[in-house]
Amino acid sequence: MTTQPDPRDELQRGTSALVIAQTIRNDxxxxxxxxGRQLPGTRALAESWNTSVATINRAMGILAEEGLVINRARSSRIVHNPAGAPSKAGPRIILIGGYPGSGKTELGRIIARQTGWAILDKDTTTRPVVEAALERLGQSPHDRESETYLTAIRPAEYEALIAALTENLQCGVSVIVTAPFVKELRDEAWCDRLAATVTTHGGTLQVIWVRCDPDTMHTYIRRRGAARDDYKLAHWTKYVKGLEFVFEPRIPYVSVDNSAGARPLQEQAKGLLSEMAVA
Structure with a gap:
């Protein structure tokens, strides 16, 4: 049996091999x-941990004994954790976009109920923090139109949402993400990064754009009574003129119609999941 190094001795030289091993083990x-991921080389790891090559080798030795790391030639090592690998099908990511009041959150909830997958809605996830930040910046907590919100707050909202999506991916968990995504889905580079992130983690991405006519949207927005919609309702004609009702995301997607008279969302959700071969 290999004798473990005394952490008191290693702390004199820098980060303990036991601490490094524990951190990488947790990761x-x-x-x-x-x-199956390849770890950085020994010297690169030593630099990132601000420690010696010998300490890294001891940490890797601990992980190798546990079977979590496989050592290969020239200090090359790969992660070995088949029990923690995602299922063969991989996690599914359903990203649902649409203008406010289009019914995207309702569609997300319906799909979540049909699949049992997690749901991340932008407003539910970030609203309390957004409102607190706006107040600290001297704005109304319900502001969604000013430059302050659009340039200082909104980018952080979406960054947090995608970070939560990515964390679910890393855990192999299928997730439904709902937000307007208007700016993001017209940005080809953003769409490419999202697709690459999902692919890197062995997932499958399905983008859905929810369409809705202005009258139905107005009814939905008025009925939900959210303070953040006050500006839209007060300037409805001007607001609607600024919407792109023939919006086409810069990524493969499917369209769902939630206008009055359209097929019920539950039926459309069931059809989408059938096409995705989701039981």
């Missing part, structure tokens, strides 16, 4: 370091 078992 492997939590899915941050996926099964």
């Amino acid at each position: 492997i078992q939590s899915g941050r370091l996926a099964h």
Whole structure:
């Protein structure tokens, strides 16, 4: 049996091999370091941990004994955690966009109920923090139109939402994400990054754009009575003129119609899941 190094001795030289091993072990078992991933070289790891090559080798030795790391030639090592690998099908990501009042959140909830997958709605996830930040910046907590919101707050909202999406991916968890995504889905580079992130983690991406006529949207927005919609309702004609009702995302997508008279969302959701071969 290999004798473990005394952490008191290693702390004199820098970060302990036991601490490094524990941190990397946690990253492997939590899915941050996926099964089959190649770890950086010994010297690169030593630099990132601000420690010696010898300490890194001791940490890697601990992980190798546990079977979590496989050593290969020339200090090359790969993560070995087949039990933590995602299922063969991989996690599914359904990203649902649409203008406010289009019914995207309702569609997301319906799909979540049909699949049992997690749902991340932008307003539910970020609203309390957004409102607090706007107040600290001297704005109304319900502002969604000013330059302050659009340039200082909104980018952080979406960054947090995608970070939560990515964390679910790393854990192999299928998730439904709902937000307007208007700016994002017309940005080809953003769409490419999203697709690459999902693919990197072995997932499958389905983008849905929810369409809705202005009268039905107006009814939905008025009925939900959210303070953040006050400006839209007070300037409805001007607001609607600024919407792009023939909007086409810069990524493969499917369209769902939630206008009055359209097929019920539950039926459309069931059809989408059938096409995705989701039981």
